[in-house]
Amino acid sequence: xxxxxxxxxxxPLDRQLRNWRELNVEPIDPDHCDPYxxxxxxxxxxxxxxxxxFSHQLARNTADPEIxxxxxxxxxxxxxxxxxxxxxxxxxxxxxxxTIAYEQVAVDLTAWxxxxxxxxxxxxxxxxxxxxxxxxxxxxxxxxxxxxxxKAESIVDGLTEVMPGRPTKFHHRNPVDNVxxxxxxxxxxxxSKLHALTVLSAEQQTMNFYMNTGPTYMEPxxxxxxxxxxxxxxxxxxxxxxxxxPGETWWEQLVNHEYNECYLYYSFMEQxxxxxxxxxxxxxxxxxxxxxxxxxDLMRRxxxxxxxxxxxxxxxxxxxxxPNKAYVRELLDTQMDLTTLGAGYVRDAHERxxxxxxxxxxxxxxxxERVMTQHDQMFGREYRLETEGEHPxxxxxxxx
Amino acid sequence: MTEIHTHRAGDDHAAxxxxxxxxxxxxxxxxxxxxxxxxxxGDRRKDAFRRLVRLLAVHETAEEEVVHPFAxxxxxxGEQVVEDRLAEERAAKEALSALDDMDIDDPKFLPRLLxxxxxxxxxxxxxxxxxFTHIRRSTDAAKxxxxxxxxxxxxxxxxTRPHPGVESAAANVALGPVAALMDRTKDxxxxxxxxxx
Numbered sequence: 001x002x003x004x005x006x007x008x009x010x011x012p013l014d015r016q017l018r019n020w021r022e023l024n025v026e027p028i029d030p031d032h033c034d035p036y037x038x039x040x041x042x043x044x045x046x047x048x049x050x051x052x053x054f055s056h057q058l059a060r061n062t063a064d065p066e067i068x069x070x071x072x073x074x075x076x077x078x079x080x081x082x083x084x085x086x087x088x089x090x091x092x093x094x095x096x097x098x099t100i101a102y103e104q105v106a107v108d109l110t111a112w113x114x115x116x117x118x119x120x121x122x123x124x125x126x127x128x129x130x131x132x133x134x135x136x137x138x139x140x141x142x143x144x145x146x147x148x149x150x151k152a153e154s155i156v157d158g159l160t161e162v163m164p165g166r167p168t169k170f171h172h173r174n175p176v177d178n179v180x181x182x183x184x185x186x187x188x189x190x191x192s193k194l195h196a197l198t199v200l201s202a203e204q205q206t207m208n209f210y211m212n213t214g215p216t217y218m219e220p221x222x223x224x225x226x227x228x229x230x231x232x233x234x235x236x237x238x239x240x241x242x243x244x245x246p247g248e249t250w251w252e253q254l255v256n257h258e259y260n261e262c263y264l265y266y267s268f269m270e271q272x273x274x275x276x277x278x279x280x281x282x283x284x285x286x287x288x289x290x291x292x293x294x295x296x297d298l299m300r301r302x303x304x305x306x307x308x309x310x311x312x313x314x315x316x317x318x319x320x321x322x323p324n325k326a327y328v329r330e331l332l333d334t335q336m337d338l339t340t341l342g343a344g345y346v347r348d349a350h351e352r353x354x355x356x357x358x359x360x361x362x363x364x365x366x367x368x369e370r371v372m373t374q375h376d377q378m379f380g381r382e383y384r385l386e387t388e389g390e391h392p393x394x395x396x397x398x399x400x
Numbered sequence: 401m402t403e404i405h406t407h408r409a410g411d412d413h414a415a416x417x418x419x420x421x422x423x424x425x426x427x428x429x430x431x432x433x434x435x436x437x438x439x440x441x442g443d444r445r446k447d448a449f450r451r452l453v454r455l456l457a458v459h460e461t462a463e464e465e466v467v468h469p470f471a472x473x474x475x476x477x478g479e480q481v482v483e484d485r486l487a488e489e490r491a492a493k494e495a496l497s498a499l500d501d502m503d504i505d506d507p508k509f510l511p512r513l514l515x516x517x518x519x520x521x522x523x524x525x526x527x528x529x530x531x532f533t534h535i536r537r538s539t540d541a542a543k544x545x546x547x548x549x550x551x552x553x554x555x556x557x558x559x560t561r562p563h564p565g566v567e568s569a570a571a572n573v574a575l576g577p578v579a580a581l582m583d584r585t586k587d588x589x590x591x592x593x594x595x596x597x
Contacts, residue, residue: 091522149427154435378414
């Protein structure tokens with residue numbers, strides 16, 4: 001790999017502002033697009049939302065008005081990038097359709113990162129999480145068929161399987177058990193920092209999406225399912241954000257954010273099948289290179305350190321959206337019954353877990369179970385998409 | 401050898417006592433049928449297209465008979481919302497009958513079908529967002545159920561299951577041309593809802 005973001009110059013910041021015509025992007029066609037194009041759009045939207053909110057938090061913790069102004073300039077461009085990216089999603093898609101695409105992102109992004117993660121503790125965190133996203137996909141897919149009479153395969157297109165993961169009802173843990181141990185910023189592989197930031201941003205966007213769109217549904221079961229899964233997204237954000245070393249300075253974090261944006265736009269540009277979308281990844285990469293340089297200057301000035309000390313010596317392998325069916329099946333076979341205890345993982349339902357379960361379910365079936373019952377009443381079956389054979393866990397096979 | 405089977409809103413065991421839920425599922429069925437037409441070839445495509453034409457025809461007729469009159473009467477600004485939807489429906493019907501006269505092997509068939517699909521999908525979402533939401537808000541359960549009955553009666557006029565080997569002229573003659581189907585659908589809806597034709 002010859003591409004080194006630190007050695008490239010992008011578009012000067014004062015030439016990055018776009019007018020309305022340039023922001024008026026043409027949305028993808030939901031019935032004919034590459035599902036992974038939609039996944040890349042959803043991922044980059046989450047990345048840009050995190051960039052914007054991080055910059056706002058940094059500005060609120062900055063006294064120097066000159067620095068605030070500098071942050072505001074870059075952030076405005078990032079806000080335009082977010083608009084250009086997220087507006088690629090078409091207005092004719094329903095919230096539920098987009099939700100299923102969000103869960104496809106969660107499954108294939110997290111699974112790929114788990115496969116590539118060099119640190120075993122971090123890898124376990126991703127493996128643990130992906131089985132939960134996988135189950136959310138299955139529950140929403142059943143809701144989708146009930147409300148819109150459409151099968152989730154028309155969205156995921158056989159690239160991602162749809163069947164039970166770790167049952168959603170067991171995701172409700174005592175909040176203290178969602179806090180993991182952080183990596184050590186001085187010793188960890190720079191790639192691990194990028195992975196953590198990417199998954200954290202994606203899950204955070206999912207949390208924001210469900211917390212805001214869930215109540216737009218009128219169907220009681222839909223409202224309730226969004227509420228339940230929305231609360232699990234809160235747990236996931238807690239889980240992933242606690243992996244990041246809190247000892248990183250604000251400027252170091254800013255550099256990591258900008259570097260990660262370069263990494264992801266570069267990755268997606270390399271694999272994008274839709275030429276119009278590819279042109280946006282290309283343009284945004286060239287904008288981000290400049291944002292990275294500005295961030296590096298801020299880090300040198302305020303931390304008195306060279307950004308090279310915290311960044312990868314070269315850009316890691318491109319992050320790729322591709323099927324992860326065999327990998328997910330292996331996890332389904334081996335990690336279904338895990339839960340967390342403190343910062344670790346156990347197989348037994350411990351007292352704190354049982355107590356939380358008792359309190360939150362209140363002796364009733366949660367929405368994630370009721371959606372299956374209601375789907376069964378309507379169709380006399382479940383919705384699943386098992387392209388590689390029956391479920392690896394015999395207990396999770398249909399009609400057993 | 402994946403078998404393409406498009407079910408229809410009435411195929412499930414839902415109570416069908418809510419016209420909005422029923423129509424939303426029918427919108428999905430229409431979208432499924434577009435998939436089926438696009439993904440099949442030869443006689444199967446012909447058959448899928450026949451079913452699509454029929455479902456679209458009865459669906460739009462049912463909406464015109466059941467939903468739009470209600471929206472026009474009962475919703476603030478309903479007149480304009482319904483006008484917009486009716487204009488979209490007129491355009492769709494013209495595109496539909498042009499396609500209906502065309503050979504499915506005509507190179508212009510697929511591009512026109514895709515254009516129609518886009519318009520139909522935008523029209524369906526507009527109904528869901530600007531019309532259906534208000535209907536649910538301003539209607540009681542009894543009225544929702546009565547309107548659902550009308551839509552079900554219409555749906556019964558459009559067989560959406562594949563008819564292997566009989567998509568030919570014989571089946572078409574049995575069901576008649578689209579305009580006649582729309583007329584019969586109108587009568588069926590009015591009867592189901594307790595009006596006389």
